[in-house]
Amino acid sequence: MDKISFIGLWDIYGGLLTDVQQEITDMYFNLDLTVSEIACEKGVSRQAVSDCLKGCKKQLEGYEEKLHFFERLRGLSLQHSFKIADVAKWSEGFKSAHPELSDEVSALEEILNKDYTAEVSAAISKPETK
Secondary structure, three states: OOHHHHHHHHHHHHHHOOHHHHHHHHHHHHOOOOHHHHHHHHOOOHHHHHHHHHHHHHHHHHHHHHHOHHHHHHHHHHHHHHHHHHHHHHHHHHHHHOHHHHHHHHHHHHHHHOOOHHHHHHHHHOOOOO
16 A cells, blocks of 8 residues: 555544554654654654554555445545546537637636635534534
């Protein structure tokens, strides 16, 4: 498993690790510290850090094997990207074929290119109502 895949699994399932496992994996993958640096920081052996990282990797892979959230999210993300790319190609062709509608097509392109980060954050932070 490459580092990017591990970080993806960690983002999804990291909350299921113990506090110590989360801290060590965070130091290694997000803070980019070496096994030796983490061992020194935590006051443990390099072998203990290495064993922890291997165990976390195995644990996260086990969660993914059972739940497939990472695979599903990656698939949805790719589907979204392909759809956006196809609509962008279509809008370019449509704009060329129908210059009289270029303002409307430009409005569509603005929607396609909009950064929805704020809307996503707001939607995620809203408490669920039933």
